[in-house]
Amino acid sequence: MPYELYYWPMIQGRGEFVRLALEEAGADYVDIAREPDDEAGMETMMGFMGDKNLRHPPFAPPFLKDGDVVVAQTAAILLYLGPRLNLAPEDEAGRIWTHQIQLTIADIVAEAHDTHHPVGVGLYYEDQKAEAARRSEDFRKSRIPKYLSWFETVLERNTSSKTHLVGRAVTYADLSLFQLVDGLTYAFPKATKRALAKTPHVAALHEAVARRPRIAAYLASDRRIPFNQEGIFRHYPELDG
Amino acid sequence: MPYELYYWPMIQGRGEFVRLALEEAGADYVDIAREPDDEAGMETMMGFMGDKNLRHPPFAPPFLKDGDVVVAQTAAILLYLGPRLNLAPEDEAGRIWTHQIQLTIADIVAEAHDTHHPVGVGLYYEDQKAEAARRSEDFRKSRIPKYLSWFETVLERNTSSKTHLVGRAVTYADLSLFQLVDGLTYAFPKATKRALAKTPHVAALHEAVARRPRIAAYLASDRRIPFNQEGIFRHYPELDG
Numbered sequence: 001m002p003y004e005l006y007y008w009p010m011i012q013g014r015g016e017f018v019r020l021a022l023e024e025a026g027a028d029y030v031d032i033a034r035e036p037d038d039e040a041g042m043e044t045m046m047g048f049m050g051d052k053n054l055r056h057p058p059f060a061p062p063f064l065k066d067g068d069v070v071v072a073q074t075a076a077i078l079l080y081l082g083p084r085l086n087l088a089p090e091d092e093a094g095r096i097w098t099h100q101i102q103l104t105i106a107d108i109v110a111e112a113h114d115t116h117h118p119v120g121v122g123l124y125y126e127d128q129k130a131e132a133a134r135r136s137e138d139f140r141k142s143r144i145p146k147y148l149s150w151f152e153t154v155l156e157r158n159t160s161s162k163t164h165l166v167g168r169a170v171t172y173a174d175l176s177l178f179q180l181v182d183g184l185t186y187a188f189p190k191a192t193k194r195a196l197a198k199t200p201h202v203a204a205l206h207e208a209v210a211r212r213p214r215i216a217a218y219l220a221s222d223r224r225i226p227f228n229q230e231g232i233f234r235h236y237p238e239l240d241g
Numbered sequence: 242m243p244y245e246l247y248y249w250p251m252i253q254g255r256g257e258f259v260r261l262a263l264e265e266a267g268a269d270y271v272d273i274a275r276e277p278d279d280e281a282g283m284e285t286m287m288g289f290m291g292d293k294n295l296r297h298p299p300f301a302p303p304f305l306k307d308g309d310v311v312v313a314q315t316a317a318i319l320l321y322l323g324p325r326l327n328l329a330p331e332d333e334a335g336r337i338w339t340h341q342i343q344l345t346i347a348d349i350v351a352e353a354h355d356t357h358h359p360v361g362v363g364l365y366y367e368d369q370k371a372e373a374a375r376r377s378e379d380f381r382k383s384r385i386p387k388y389l390s391w392f393e394t395v396l397e398r399n400t401s402s403k404t405h406l407v408g409r410a411v412t413y414a415d416l417s418l419f420q421l422v423d424g425l426t427y428a429f430p431k432a433t434k435r436a437l438a439k440t441p442h443v444a445a446l447h448e449a450v451a452r453r454p455r456i457a458a459y460l461a462s463d464r465r466i467p468f469n470q471e472g473i474f475r476h477y478p479e480l481d482g
Contacts, residue, residue: 056395073341104314118372119379120378157296
């Protein structure tokens with residue numbers, strides 16, 4: 001039975017971290033909310049979420065259905081999929097370290113979202129532009145460099161490989177760091193370029209993941225939704241610098 | 242060998258979710274950064290974090306040391322401790338569901354922090370009061386009710402118990418939901434009281450956890466740091482309403 005991924009069909013968003021893992025593994029999966037088209041797929045997803053018999057209701061997409069198991073929260077989905085897709089180490093210490101890195105990626109992803117929505121997710125960007133400008137300045141100057149230099153340190157201290165965060169094989173954390181760098185580069189091209197110049201291992205990992213055959217094929221396919229102004233990573237030139 | 246918890250000694254903060262689990266289990270642990278006093282303890286913690294030989298460096302406190310294993314990120318620490326402290330179900334589906342709930346608690350905790358720091362963590366509250374007022378309004382009106390009603394639904398749909406989020410025994414997620422409600426009640430007493438009136442199972446869980454013998458003893462001890470204006474949950478009357 002294929003995995004069923006449920007996520008907003010018009011954006012990469014948090015679902016993309018799951019899509020990348022499924023694609024890298026060549027897993028059999030259905031991106032439910034895009035089948036047979038976005039409109040019908042959304043209806044299926046909203047219907048599923050509204051089911052009052054659902055014992056483990058997701059707070060929000062993305063969520064994954066694997067037979068009777070329903071898992072929401074991006075990092076929890078990857079924790080669940082990691083061993084099944086061979087994208088996590090076999091030992092417990094390695095798995096928890098991979099998960100810890102993923103949670104740190106989740107933290108900066110949430111901060112990246114808040115650069116354009118510092119006041120509230122229910123308001124338009126246009127209604128919080130002044131606040132967004134202040135928050136983005138802090139994000140560019142302090143947060144991007146701080147996070148990327150932590151990932152650089154993790155790569156430097158990995159004695160098995162300098163192109164993998166954990167051990168010598170690809171994990172979902174590598175795929176997620178690729179996606180983070182890709183998103184930051186889209187949203188804040190100038191600031192991210194400056195930060196990456198100081199974190200060469202992070203930059204190299206981003207390029208190495210993009211060249212992996214299944215990832216490259218995925219990125220070139222129409223399954224990869226382009227970045228746009230509805231997602232987590234948005235390019236407002238006035239917020240970069 | 243006792244567990245070693247590393248966290249800022251002057252606040253409850255994210256470390257409190259770990260402290261509550263260790264306390265409920267009656268675990269042998271040392272709150273490193275408070276030993277023998279806060280100043281010396283902080284020095285120990287910062288020295289540990291700065292150790293260039295650390296293979297798995299924490300991005301930030303809290304982190305837990307268990308022999309050679311170092312785990313950071315609150316939710317990952319609880320994932321690690323859960324089975325060891327008998328605060329998580331035995332089956333994988335139950336564990337991942339407990340973790341998913343914990344990650345959702347982590348999300349609202351981060352949002353609660355950003356009510357007083359919507360622009361940046363490096364700035365004082367006084368320098369972002371206008372933005373904080375707008376963000377808090379959205380948090381009070383939309384976010385607190387939305388999250389608490391999700392927890393209410395989780396409790397309603399638990400066929401084994403209405404006072405536990407998962408199964409019929411206490412898990413770290415129950416302790417964390419207690420702490421969330423406690424913190425929200427401190428920071429936003431009016432708004433939280435209104436929300437709790439509509440989520441009676443959440444309110445009852447908060448009271449039930451507070452009455453657990455080891456938790457009650459902990460809350461009455463000087464190991465429980467009082468809420469204050471340095472932590473995640475801060476009471477600025479102008480942000481409540």
